[in-house]
Amino acid sequence: MNFTEILCFIVLFLVLPILISGFIRNLKARLQNRIGSPLLQPLYNLYKLLQKSETISQDASPLFRIVPALNFSIMLILAVLVPWLPFHFSLPGSEIFLVLYLFAAMRFFSIIAALDTGSPFSAFGASREATLSALTEPAIILSLVALGIAYRTSDLNEIFSFSQSHGLMQVSIWLLSGAGLFLASLVELSRMPIDDPTTHLELTMVHEAMVIENSGPNLALIELAYNLRLVVYYGLSAQCFMHALAVLFTIDHATYVLLSILAIFILAFLTAAIESFAVKLAWRNNPEFIAYALTMSLLASLAAIFQSAFASLSLGNLGAFL
Amino acid sequence: MTPLEFLSIAAAVFAILMCGTGLLRFNLFLYSLQTFSIALATIAQSQQAKEPELYFVAIAIIVVKALAVPYFLSWISNRIDARSDPGILIPIPITMHAAIVLLGISYPLAKSLPHILWLSDSTVGATVAISLLFTGTLFMLTRRNALSQIIGFLTLENGIYLVAVTCTRGMPFIFEMGSLLDVLVAVMIAGLFVFRIKKSFEHIDVTQLDGLKES
Numbered sequence: 039m040n041f042t043e044i045l046c047f048i049v050l051f052l053v054l055p056i057l058i059s060g061f062i063r064n065l066k067a068r069l070q071n072r073i074g075s076p077l078l079q080p081l082y083n084l085y086k087l088l089q090k091s092e093t094i095s096q097d098a099s100p101l102f103r104i105v106p107a108l109n110f111s112i113m114l115i116l117a118v119l120v121p122w123l124p125f126h127f128s129l130p131g132s133e134i135f136l137v138l139y140l141f142a143a144m145r146f147f148s149i150i151a152a153l154d155t156g157s158p159f160s161a162f163g164a165s166r167e168a169t170l171s172a173l174t175e176p177a178i179i180l181s182l183v184a185l186g187i188a189y190r191t192s193d194l195n196e197i198f199s200f201s202q203s204h205g206l207m208q209v210s211i212w213l214l215s216g217a218g219l220f221l222a223s224l225v226e227l228s229r230m231p232i233d234d235p236t237t238h239l240e241l242t243m244v245h246e247a248m249v250i251e252n253s254g255p256n257l258a259l260i261e262l263a264y265n266l267r268l269v270v271y272y273g274l275s276a277q278c279f280m281h282a283l284a285v286l287f288t289i290d291h292a293t294y295v296l297l298s299i300l301a302i303f304i305l306a307f308l309t310a311a312i313e314s315f316a317v318k319l320a321w322r323n324n325p326e327f328i329a330y331a332l333t334m335s336l337l338a339s340l341a342a343i344f345q346s347a348f349a350s351l352s353l354g355n356l357g358a359f360l
Numbered sequence: 361m362t363p364l365e366f367l368s369i370a371a372a373v374f375a376i377l378m379c380g381t382g383l384l385r386f387n388l389f390l391y392s393l394q395t396f397s398i399a400l401a402t403i404a405q406s407q408q409a410k411e412p413e414l415y416f417v418a419i420a421i422i423v424v425k426a427l428a429v430p431y432f433l434s435w436i437s438n439r440i441d442a443r444s445d446p447g448i449l450i451p452i453p454i455t456m457h458a459a460i461v462l463l464g465i466s467y468p469l470a471k472s473l474p475h476i477l478w479l480s481d482s483t484v485g486a487t488v489a490i491s492l493l494f495t496g497t498l499f500m501l502t503r504r505n506a507l508s509q510i511i512g513f514l515t516l517e518n519g520i521y522l523v524a525v526t527c528t529r530g531m532p533f534i535f536e537m538g539s540l541l542d543v544l545v546a547v548m549i550a551g552l553f554v555f556r557i558k559k560s561f562e563h564i565d566v567t568q569l570d571g572l573k574e575s
Contacts, residue, residue, distance in 0.1 A: 337373060
């Protein structure tokens with residue numbers, strides 16, 4: 039990674055989270071025939087929240103104040119570890135399972151903090167979040183593990199590097215993993231078919247209900263961590279789709295970088311479109327939607343297992359082996 | 361992996377995704393995508409095996425099975441106001457995962473088939489074909505609605521067609537056209553039956569059709 043790439047990474051890292059969430063909000067407004075807030079509205083919101091003073095429940099323990107900062111710092115580490123942009127630091131420790139469990143740790147801490155305030159409402163949100171994450175986690179794990187099986191490594195940086203063998207089987211693995219990751223990230227980020235991020239109706243809230251007791255700078259940190267998480271998840275699935283594209287066509291590096299950023303915006307556009315045209319699913323029907331994410335990742339793993347079986351065994355042995 | 365194999369795997373994936381929802385309109389959309397990728401696979405095979413008349417078969421499949429039949433069935437589902445299927449026996453998401461397991465099982469089954477086509481290895485095509493047979497049967501077994509039974513049957517038929525295309529050099533042109541016409545007529549008659557069943561029983565739940573109706 040040379041100097042320009044580090045510079046690019048830092049600029050994108052600072053700009054994209056704000057820009058993407060502003061873009062989604064603005065686009066949703068446009069699709070509903072409203073003018074909408076400016077693109078940088080999330081930044082103004084953060085500035086406003088940082089000016090405000092904080093109200094904390096009397097029942098809350100010190101944990102409640104620590105958790106937003108803790109989650110934000112975990113998110114910063116993840117943003118460096120996860121290859122969500124075409125260039126990434128080759129740090130040790132970008133293992134699939136470390137990354138997955140850092141995400142899980144963030145969820146764990148936010149659930150603990152929501153339960154900590156003693157508000158029944160945020161406890162509702164916490165229990166819903168726990169259910170949803172138990173359902174989505176297999177999908178995310180399997181879609182990353184499928185890539186791991188296909189390239190015989192558990193190092194994300196190595197999986198998402200460019201010195202890989204090419205074939206149509208790889209295209210299907212990349213596409214299926216990307217689709218699985220995208221669907222799972224819609225659930226994980228509590229976007230539309232599962233949870234409406236703009237609603238303020240108690241019965242439907244998941245993420246919003248969990249952070250309802252937070253205010254001021256604490257809420258600002260949570261929002262910032264959320265925006266960063268959105269970009270990291272979308273960037274990861276965009277990279278999956280871009281790799282499928284790179285197997286089919288030869289693309290030089292500069293175009294590839296531009297296309298990856300464009301892909302993140304396309305995924306954000308898809309999210310906004312889904313949120314404008316689809317309705318929120320009833321809570322009972324959520325497993326049906328999440329089953330689709332799991333199916334995509336299961337199919338990706340099946341394809342990866344077949345591919346590695348083709349590579350290691352001769353075709354005659356395989357029938358006997360199975 | 362050739363384009364033929366890629367497209368037939370896409371057909372299997374669409375068939376599996378079709379198992380995962382009870383909304384009839386979405387089922388029909390995914391069935392249409394599945395048939396469309398099978399038609400594209402036919403075109404790929406026609407280039408690979410140098411059989412130009414498969415082009416016409418592919419076009420006929422797109423017109424009849426991928427467009428006309430789903431359109432007709434969705435018209436019927438609107439007409440008799442049957443929009444979704446609650447499912448029977450096992451929950452709908454589990455059906456989808458069971459179909460993935462069956463896709464895995466169909467690989468060794470396809471391995472044990474003899475290679476009829478000497479040009480290339482037809483294992484992947486046969487795997488997908490067998491998995492379509494399994495998926496169609498599973499779909500028919502786990503649904504209540506008479507329209508879903510038709511969709512499952514059509515998926516099964518796609519599987520049989522894919523065996524003919526991938527494991528041989530394709531059937532003679534006149535046979536393909538004849539079987540396509542049979543499918544069209546079968547769907548028409550099945551559609552009429554669904555109308556009649558709806559009229560005399562006031563539902564189209566196949567699990568309740570074995571009881572005698574008094575009146």
